[in-house]
Amino acid sequence: MSPPGRPSASERTHLIRACELAERGRGHVSPNPAVGAVVLRGDQVVGEGWHDGPGLAHAEPVAIAAAGDAVRGATLICTLEPCSHTGRTGPCTQAIIDAGIARVVVGALDPLERTRGEGVRVLEAAGIEVAVADGEDAARAREAASAFLTWAATGRPEVILKMAASLDGRVATRTGNTRWISGPEARSLVHRWRAESDAVAVGIGTAVADDPMLTARDVEVPEGRGALRVVLDPHARLPLTSALVGSAGEVPLLVIAGPDADSSRVDALRATGAEVDLTAADHGPEYLAQAMDALGRREVQSVLVEGGPTVAGALLEADLVDVLAWVVAPIVIGGDGAPMAARGHGADAIADAPRIRSPRVERLGDDVLVMGRLRPIAGEG
Ligand SMILES: NC(=O)c1ccc[n+]([C@@H]2O[C@H](COP(=O)([O-])OP(=O)(O)OC[C@H]3O[C@@H](n4cnc5c(N)ncnc54)[C@H](OP(=O)(O)O)[C@@H]3O)[C@@H](O)[C@H]2O)c1
Structure with a gap:
C-alpha cells in the first residue's frame, strides 16, 4: 500500500478548527488524550466533536453523529490517529467505516509505537483514503494532547x-x-x-x-x-x-x-x-x-x-x-x-x-x- 498522502490547503485550515475543539477537553480527559474532529462535505463543516472525558464518546463518533445523514461520502478530520482497539468505548475506525466516510485526515499518528499507524492501516484496508499531516500542522495537533503524549x-x-x-x-x-x-x-x-x-x-x-x-x-x-x-x-x-x-x-x-x-x-x-x-x-x-x-x-x-x-x-x-x-x-x-x-x-x-x-x-x-x-x-x- 502506498504511504498516506498529505492534507489539502483547505483541510489544513479545518485541522486548526479540530485542534481548537480538542482544547475543550483540556482538564477533563486525563488519562485519555484530548482529541477534536470535524466532518466536512466539500468545504462545508457538517459536524464537530471532541472527547470530553474517560468513558465518554471519542471525538470521531461525536462528530459523525453531529453530521447526521451528511456523513456518507464525507471527509473526517481528526487531531489524533483514530483508535482501532476496543477500550471503554468501541474502536473509532469501525465507527468511521460504518458511517461511510470517504476520506480521513489525521493530525498526528498514535504515540504508542506498538499501535502507531494501525488506525491508518485499518481505514485504508476498508478502502478509505487517508492523509496524515506533518510539520507545524502535526505539532499543533499534538499540542492539545501534549500531556498524554509526553506520558x-x-x-x-x-x-x-x-x-x-x-x-x-x-x-x-x-x-x-x-x-x-x-x-x-x-x-x-x-x-x-x-x-x-x-x-x-x-x-x-x-x-x-x-x-x-x-x-x-x-x-x-x-x-x-x-x-x-x-x-x-x-x-x-x-x-x-x-x-x-x-x-x-x-x-x-x-x-x-x-x-x-x-x-x-x-x-x-x-x-x-x-x-x-x-x-x-x-x-x-x-x-x-x-x-x-x-x-x-x-x-x-x-x-x-x-x-x-x-x-x-x-x-x-x-x-x-x-x-x-x-x-x-x-x-x-x-x-x-x-x-x-x-x-x-x-x-x-x-x-x-x-x-x-x-x-x-x-x-x-x-x-x-x-x-x-x-x-x-x-x-x-
Ligand atoms: N515567586 C514564586 O514563584 C515562588 C514560588 C514558590 C516559592 N516561593 C518562595 O520561595 C521560598 C521557598 O523556596 P526554597 O527554595 O527554600 O524551597 P523549595 O524549592 O520549595 O524546596 C526546597 C527543598 O526541596 C527539597 N528538594 C527536593 N528535590 C530537590 C533537589 N533535587 N534539589 C534540592 N532540593 C530538593 C529539599 O528538601 P530537603 O532540604 O529536606 O532535602 C529542599 O530543601 C519561599 O519564600 C516561598 O515563598 C516563591
Whole structure:
C-alpha cells in the first residue's frame, strides 16, 4: 500500500478548527488524550466533536453523529490517529467505516509505537483514503494532547514549571516577604492551570514557608476531578500542622520522600490520610526523576510545579521541565539577600541556558507572562 498522502490547503485550515475543539477537553480527559474532529462535505463543516472525558464518546463518533445523514461520502478530520482497539468505548475506525466516510485526515499518528499507524492501516484496508499531516500542522495537533503524549512516550508527566518573579528575577524580599509578587489576573490564571492539571507540586521549602493549600479556587473543576497535591519532600519534613496535611482527608495529598526519611514521620503522615511514595534516591536529579516516575505510575500525565527556587533550579538542571510559565511583575525587589527564581548551579554559558522555543508573551493585568516549551513534545518525530 502506498504511504498516506498529505492534507489539502483547505483541510489544513479545518485541522486548526479540530485542534481548537480538542482544547475543550483540556482538564477533563486525563488519562485519555484530548482529541477534536470535524466532518466536512466539500468545504462545508457538517459536524464537530471532541472527547470530553474517560468513558465518554471519542471525538470521531461525536462528530459523525453531529453530521447526521451528511456523513456518507464525507471527509473526517481528526487531531489524533483514530483508535482501532476496543477500550471503554468501541474502536473509532469501525465507527468511521460504518458511517461511510470517504476520506480521513489525521493530525498526528498514535504515540504508542506498538499501535502507531494501525488506525491508518485499518481505514485504508476498508478502502478509505487517508492523509496524515506533518510539520507545524502535526505539532499543533499534538499540542492539545501534549500531556498524554509526553506520558505515553516517557512514563512521566508533562512538567509545567510556573514561577512569579520581579523584573530583577527575585521571588521574595531579603526578609522573606513574598505576598504578592504577581497581581490578581496572574494568580487567577494559576488557579485555572491547577484545575486543568492532574497534579500540583511544590518543594518542601515552599510548603513550610507559605503553608499553601494548592487547591484550585474560584474556577470550575469538573466533577470527580481536582489535582493531586504533591510535596517534593525527600526527608518527610512536612509539618503535621500544615494546611496541606490538615486537609489530606478531603483533598488528596501525596508526599514524595526519599530513603533517609524518618519512618516514624512517614507513618505519622500516612495516619493523617496523606499518601507517601518513597524514592530510592534522596537528592539531586535522581530524586526528581524518580519522583516524576512515581507520578507517572499513578497515571499523572501533567504536573504544575509552583516552585520554589531550589526545586525550580534543580528541575531545570535535571532537564525535567517541558513547559516554562514565567510571570514577571513590574517591580524591582533588589538587595543582595533577596532570593532569585532559580537556585542551584545554573548555566555555565548563555548558549546552555534553558530557552523557551517561540515564547508566548501575554499581558496579565500589570504583569507579563512569558510561556512556552523548552523542548518538543516527547516522541515528536
Ligand atoms: N515567586 C514564586 O514563584 C515562588 C514560588 C514558590 C516559592 N516561593 C518562595 O520561595 C521560598 C521557598 O523556596 P526554597 O527554595 O527554600 O524551597 P523549595 O524549592 O520549595 O524546596 C526546597 C527543598 O526541596 C527539597 N528538594 C527536593 N528535590 C530537590 C533537589 N533535587 N534539589 C534540592 N532540593 C530538593 C529539599 O528538601 P530537603 O532540604 O529536606 O532535602 C529542599 O530543601 C519561599 O519564600 C516561598 O515563598 C516563591
